[in-house]
Amino acid sequence: MRIGLIGAGAVADYHIAAALELPNASISAVCDIDAVVAQRAAAAAGGASSFTDYRDMIDSGTVDAVIVNTPHSFHLPMVTDAARAGLHVLVEKPMATTLDDCDAMIAACDTAGVALTVGHIQHFMPDKVAAKEHIDSGELGDVVMVRDFRSTDYRPGTRSGWFFSPTVAGGGALINIGGHCIDRSLWFGGGRAERVLASTVNRFSSEVETDGTIALRLANGIGASINVISDPPLKADSLFIVCERGVVVADPRSGTLVQVDGRSRVLHERHPDDIQHAFTAQLADFLDVINGGRPTVPLSHARHVVEVVLESYRSAAEGVARTVGAAPVVSAGAR
Template identity: 55%
Template sequence: MRIGIIGAGAVASFHAVAAAQIAGMELTAVCDLLPGTASAVADPYGAAVFTNYRALLDSGRVDAVIVNTPHGLHKDMVLAAAEAGVDVLVEKPMATTLADCDEMAAACIAAGVKLVVGQIQHFLPEKIAVERALATGELGAVQMIHDFRSTDYRPGRRSAWFFDSAMSGGGAFINIGGHCLDRSLWFGGAPVASVRATTVNRFGAPVETDGTMELSLTNEVAVSISIVSDMPRNVDELTVVCERGVITADPRRGTYLRRDGETTVLHESGPGDIQAGFTLQLQDFAKGVAGGTSAVSLAHARHIVEVVLAAYESAADGGAVALAGWPAIMPAGASALTD
C-alpha cells in the first residue's frame, strides 16, 4: 500500500513512522501548503512533495491517503479522494456537520473506497488495557465514567484556524472533547441519549476554551466530561466505575485497577506508547482496506460529531438535548457505516 499524507503538521510524523514500520506499506507522497513542512516529513522516506492535494491524488503515486488537515477541509479532501479511487484515513473529527459526514460516507461507498476516521484513543496502549479489563466481565457492568482533560486554548498557542469556527467547527469540545467522547462512549458501551453542557470562552477567544458535558447513555450509564484550559498541571485522566471495581487510565502514568482495597497495574506507560497507537491505527486501516472490519465504525465517528453539536446547542439554550441514537440516524442506504 502506497500511502500519501495530506497535511504535514501536528501528528504527520507519527503517521509517517507508522507507514515505515508496517510490512507492505510505504510512504510515497506528502502534501502541505508549505513545501518545507512537507519536505520535513517526506524526505526521510524518499517520498514526493506536493503543495496541492489534488495533484497528489492525480499523481498515481498513492493507493491511500491520510487526511491530516483543519476540520473544515475534511469533506472536500475525502470527496476528492473518493473521486480518485483512493482509500482514506481522515483524522478526527470526521467533519464539522452531520450533512458533511453523510456526504463523505455516501461518496466513499459509491466509489467503492474505504473511509476510516482516525479516533486514536481506540489504539493507545493504556486505553486498550481498559478494554481488556472490561472484556473479562470480572468487574461487572460499567456504572459511570468521568473524563477530565486539560488543554491550552489561549490565542497564540495554537494555529489561527483553531479559533475560526467556520474552519474548526468550534473550540475545545470538537477538538479535545472528540477524544473524550470517543473513549467514554466506547467504554460506556452505548450511544448518547441526552446531553447537557456548559461552555466558557476565556482569553478573549472566539471559541469555547473550557466546558463540561453531562451525558446519559441509552444503557443509563452516566458520563461526565470536563475540559479545562491552561491548568497548573496537565491532566488527562479517565475513570471508569464498575460494579466491582474502578479503572483509571492516564497516558502519562498508565492504567490501574482498584478492587477490594487492592491496586493492580494493568499498563505502565512508556515513551513509545503514542507511536504504538498510531502504528496500530494504520494497521487497522490496512485491514479495513483489505476487507476486514475496522475497530472504529463510521457510525461511531459520526455520532461523536452529533454529540458535540448537541452539546453546543445545550450550552447555548441552557437545557438538555435529546439524541435519537446513531443506529436510527444513519443515512438511508448507508449500512456500510457499521463496517
C-alpha cells in the same frame, strides 16, 4: 499500499513513523500548503514526493490511499475528491464539522467502493486498550459510570491559528480535545448518547470555547461526565471507568490501574512509545479495512461523536439539556 499524507503538521510524524514500521505500507507522497513543511515530511518518509495542492497529489498516480490530516472543515472535499479518484481514506477525527458532511463522505466512499476509516486514536492507545480488555474480561462486572477529565491549552498563540476559527475548526476545545473524551466515554460506556447537558466558557478573548463540561446520559442508562479545562496548574488526561466491583483509571501519563476492594494493581505501565504504538496500530487497522476487515472504530460511532459535539454546543447556547437524535443508517458498503 502507497499512502499520501495530506497535511504535514501536528501528528504527521506519527503517521510517517507508522508507515515506516509496517512492511505493507509506505508514505509515497506528502502534501502541505507550506512547501518547506511538505518537503521536510517527504524526506522523513524516505524520499516521498511533495506537493502543495492535494488535488495534484491525487492526480499524480503515486498513491493508492490518503491520510487526511488537515483542519476539520477541510475534510469533506479532500475525502470526497480522494474517493472519486478511487483512493482509500483514513481521515483524522473529528470526522467533520456537520452531520451532512459526515454523510456525504460516507456516501462518496460507498459509491466509489473504497475504504473509509476515522482516526479516533483513543481506541489504539495502550492504556485504553488495557483498560478495555480488563473490563471485557468480566472480573469487575458491568460499567456503571464514566468520568473523563482532560487539560489543554487554548490560549491564543499556543497552537495554529485555525484552531481559533469557528468556521474552520467547527468550534474550540470541545470539538478538538473534547472529541477524544466523547469518543472514549461512549466507547467505555457501551452505548449511544440520548441526552446531553453542556456549558462552555470563552476565555483569553478567544472566538472559540476554551473550557467546557458535558454531562451525558447514554441509552443504556449509564452516565458520563466530561470536563475540558484550559491552562490549569496541574495537567491531566484521566479516564475513570466505574464498574460494579471496581474502578479502572487509564491515563497515558501514568498508565492503567485497577482498584478492587481497597487493593490496586497495574494493568499497563506507561511507555514512551505508547503514542507511536497507537498510530502504528491505527494504520494497521486501516490497511486491514482496505483488505475487507471490519474497522475497530465503526463509521456510525465516528458520526455519533460529531452529533454529540454539535448537540453539546446547542445545549450550551440554549442553557438546557438536549435530546440526541436517532441512530443513523450507515451503509455496510462503506464499512
